[in-house]
Amino acid sequence: MxxxxxxxxxxxxxxxxxxxxxxxxxxxxxxxxxxxxxxxxxxxxxxxxxxxxxxxxxxxxxxxxxxxxxxxxxxxxxxxxxxxxxxxxxxxxxxxxxxxxxxxxxxxxxxxxxxxxxxxxxxxxxxxxxxxxxxxxxxxxxxxxxxxxxxxxxxxxxxxxxxxxxxxxxxxxxxxxxxxxxxxxxxxxxxxxxxxxxxxxxxxxxxxxxxxxxxxIEGYQRHMYGTFVRQEDEYSGYFSSGEDTASEQGLLLIRASNPCFDHPRLVYEKRATIFDLLRTPRLPLALIATVVMAVIFSALETTLPLFVMDTFKWSSSGAGLIFTITAIPSFAGVYVGKLIGRSGARIPGLFAFTIAAISWISMRFVKNNTAADITLLIILLLAQGVSIVFVEIIAMTEVSQVVDDYEADFPGAFGDKTPVAQAYALFNMAFAGGQLLGPILAGGTRVWAGWNTMTLVIGLVCGCTAIPVGLFSGAPLRHAEDNRDDEAVNLSSIVMRGYDGKFYATGHLPHDKFDNPEPDSFEIFTPYKGTTLFSMPLHHSCSELLAKFLDYSVGTTPSSYLGVLFRALRSFHDEASKVYRGKIKYGRITKQQGQFWYPTISTKSFAYDPFFTSPELLNYYQNLPEIEQVPEEDNDCKVCYIKATLETDPFSKLPPELLMMILIHLPVQSIRNLRHASVAITRLRLPGSFWKEKLKRDMPWLWDFPYQEAEQTSRNLNWRKIFNDIYIGSQGNGRSPFLSLANRHRVWRICEQIAPRYADFQAEREMVEARG
Missing domain, CATH: 1.20.1250.20 (MFS general substrate transporter like domains)
Incomplete structure (x- = not known):
């Protein structure tokens, strides 16, 4: 085939x-x-x-x-x-x-x-x-x-x-x-x-x-996945060669009947439309901001050339070149976008419309053909350019975020595809409306009431827009308690059991330590200003290890212990390369090192064991040949540094001490054997339509998110991309790596054995450093 x-x-x-x-x-x-x-x-x-x-x-x-x-x-x-x-x-x-x-x-x-x-x-x-x-x-x-x-x-x-x-x-x-x-x-x-x-x-x-x-598909149903039961009343058309008849309806989350895990699956109900988005305050506000932005832009185009020609006696060429000043701030557009991406739309939007209002009203002070007035005009036009750049990016970003957040609040409400293009159609229409309104408002006001009144009117429009933008734009603010007065922290602050029944280690990482966390940088408290929640997905077999590691018997633990555990687990992340830095983000599955990796709020990620919620895959891998272990006394080995020849090699970036501990458990002192043994068994032939229809029911580990609001984890995931990546890799043609589940499973098995040794190694090294 x-x-x-x-x-x-x-x-x-x-x-x-x-x-x-x-x-x-x-x-x-x-x-x-x-x-x-x-x-x-x-x-x-x-x-x-x-x-x-x-x-x-x-x-x-x-x-x-x-x-x-x-x-x-x-x-x-x-x-x-x-x-x-x-x-x-x-x-x-x-x-x-x-x-x-x-x-x-x-x-x-x-x-x-x-x-x-x-x-x-x-x-x-x-x-x-x-x-x-x-x-x-x-x-x-x-x-x-x-x-x-x-x-x-x-x-x-x-x-x-x-x-x-x-x-x-x-x-x-x-x-x-x-x-x-x-x-x-x-x-x-x-x-x-x-x-x-x-x-x-x-x-x-x-x-x-x-x-x-x-x-x-029938063969896979009969032989490989016998526990997957087709339910005609809820999954009509799932394995049909024609189009999914149920896709003409909307989506509603209910609980799955599979006893192996407690995870929502999808049935079909009423579908939301673009008009439902218009009932939310954020989309109309984004469209109003777009109209005002277009008014600012078109008002300048309409009135500024004639003003400078009359006031400064400039030629038409000089009047045209004056717009270069408003364009200069656009070079900072990418950095403005990064700022808005980090801080949200609320504060930048308030800032943009406020400086737009101030600069428009202040343009009345440009009256004479003097160097001082020309300089003032240039400064004010630069401020106008800054406000335009901010508002452009905020409006364009808010439109898509409104759609994404609505989908997160009501998963599946839009069906297979969100109406983001229709939302941008409204954005485009709002911009066109502002371009039509701007010349009428600015030109008419200047003709009938003069330049000063015109700048006041446009400035008041900007100022009035700043208020709702500053109050209601962007995602809702989340208020957190400030609770930092305990030296030691109760266990419930460290480990959470998610709605899926699995354990997550959590902490709060100060912003200044976000990119390079150290053990003592963790603050295990409830959220407070200046920190970001950090959640660590734990292998289901690590619960016992974690209990020993954090010493549950006393009920409290220093934050530095969790930091050491973090360092042990983060060794599976490519710390040496910045290729993937910034691509592992909140709410999104990311492909790295030939595997799908769990997202976290930070740019760090950890391997996650899928077998806890997929017994069929667990059974498959339990029947694979085991890697022989080296006898306990044969533990004298040297770290073998080799050049990775496969992009799917998850071992090449491990710290030397952790790699050495892994090598202890290999029959030959080379990481190459483990890599080749794992790669050889990762080419599963999983039919694409099977995963396309059964993905969310039978592989919940692809999107379960280790966070307190885990029920909203399905937002912004490109299921078709995940389907394509799985499908291409399952063909075994060498062009794209598959999930490397065997690698991940074996890595975790070894990690459970060496994590205590690694902790002891870190403690010894810290003691030596303290003495030195």
Whole structure:
């Protein structure tokens, strides 16, 4: 059976988070650049090529802008719905590219007003596709805690595309004529074509041979997984070759009937829609912030050029270059995104709208053609640029976070796919509405009441927006008690039993020790300001070891003991390499060292034994050949340093002392034998459709999260990516490592034996260091 058609060329690179962000950012830059480039040449094209009279040129320019806005407003919900209901978002993304290419081509050949109108309309559809689908693709492929950072890249693309488009368009027309103006857009579109087609969404990377898979499922049910009982009343269509008929309904969590574990599984009930999100305060508030951001941006475009030309007697070129000042802060977009990702939207949003209000109101003090007033204007425009960058990233990030948090609160409410594209459609419509409102509000107020009143009105709009943003945006605040007055801590503060029945060691790590924890840096108290909860998943067999290790008999234990245990367990993490640093985040399964690793709040992770909740897999591995152990007296060995030849080798990064202890238990003093023995038995042939349908019921260890709010652990997990990774690896074709469950099981077995020795080793070393 040939179950996998092929693995795409450069699959890892083309499906990587960084490449996807670059593709979307370049798509946004291309769209905004071409839109802006058309602006200075449209009046000329109307008169010289389309035959419009000069006195009608301004009216036709307004009509073309209105056509663009109308198609943007109409296209946004259409592309949002399309993207949320098609298998791959890449398809509508490419449709938008086709619309952009057709629009640019029509502008090149246009010699009539209808053709120009059609070209501008297609440009609006293209903008809708880029913004709605592109941002949804980022939200799908970037972990939630790094979405804001990714949006920083899109903010840079938006700002500089809007700035460079009109400038370069005017220069190109003067130097190369009408046709020569489109040389750069043609080049950008060709680059965009290559990148959009090269991008791979994880959910569509590998397509299984469904006929072959269906033919093997019965065998797996009969022979390998006899305890999996099909329940017709609740799982209709689960093993059908057609589409899952139940997928047309919504989802509701109930308890599983499997007695081996207590874990929720899914049945189908009413499905939520985008309108349910609009009933929450956060999404409407994010849309209001988007409208105000667009008002700020368009108000500057409408009023600032005429103001500086009248006040400072600048030329039109100088008036255009003044916008470069507002674009400078966009270079910090990535760092702003990181800040928002760490601190949330509330405080940065309050800061952004506050400085926007202050800077707008302060613009009334720019009155004369003096160096002091010019300097003041530059400072105020820099502040405006900072506020725009903050609000852009906050608004774009909040839209996806609202969807994610709703899914976390009501798991499965949206069915198989969250309506993140429809949410971004609302974002795009809000931005378009702000662009329409800004010129009317700013231009009309300045004409009827003057510059000072106009700046006051816009400043008050920003100030009024700052209040609800500062109070209600971002995730709800969690209040914690400050309880740090005990020298020793009760056992309940150290070990938790999760709702799944398993044990977790917990602690609180001060922020300043977050990246490089030491034993004494743990504070085992209830949460308090300045610390982050740290949860450590424990192998089920380690409960007895932990009891001995922490000395339960006295009921209390120093925090440093848990720190030593942490150091013993964290040795399974790749400390020497920064390749995976930052990729193991809260609420997400991450693939590392050829295995799926448990996520924690920190960037550290630990292997977790899956056999506790999957007796079928436990039985399978119990029947595998055992690795012989070295006799107890034969413990004199040297650490063998070898160069790892397999990326799946989980042993190459262990500390020397821990590696030496493992080697004691091998018949030959080389880690290579253990690695090869484990790799040889990790190629299970598990049919993809089996895991796709049974994943959440029969392999809960893939997403159980060691945290007090474990019932919300299913959010933001890309189940299709997990399915693809398992499926590819199960074919044994050498192109992708499998779960390496045998490695993990044996590592834990050995860890149980050497952990006390490792603790003694650490204690001896600390005593020697203290004496020295």
């Amino acid at each position: 040939e179950a996998v058609k092929h693995v795409p060329w450069l699959y890892n690179f083309r499906s990587s988070e960084g490449f996807i962000v670059i593709v979307v950012s370049i798509a946004i830059f291309t769209d905004v650049f071409i839109y802006g480039m058309i602006v200075p040449i449209v009046p000329i094209a109307l008169v010289k090529r389309a035959g419009a009279r000069e006195e009608e040129a301004q009216s036709w320019v307004s009509i073309l802008l209105a056509v663009y806005g109308a198609t943007l407003l109409v296209g946004s919900p259409l592309f949002g719905y399309f993207a949320d209901h098609c298998r791959l978002r890449k398809l509508p993304f490419i449709v938008g590219l086709i619309a952009l290419g057709a629009s640019t081509g029509l502008f090149v050949v246009a010699r009539s007003l209808p053709v120009l109108i059609i070209a501008r309309g297609l440009q609006g559809f293209s903008g809708a596709a880029v913004w709605v689908v592109g941002l949804a693709i980022i939200a799908d492929n970037v972990p939630p805690d790094r979405v804001a950072e990714a949006m920083g890249h899109t903010s840079i693309a938006l700002t500089w595309g809007a700035l460079l488009g009109p400038t370069i368009g005017g220069v190109m027309y003067e130097k190369l004529g009408y046709y020569g103006t489109f040389a750069i857009p043609a080049g950008l579109i060709m680059v965009d074509v290559v990148l959009r087609f090269a991008m791979i969404e994880e959910s569509g990377a590998i397509q299984p041979d469904k006929a072959g898979l269906d033919a093997t």
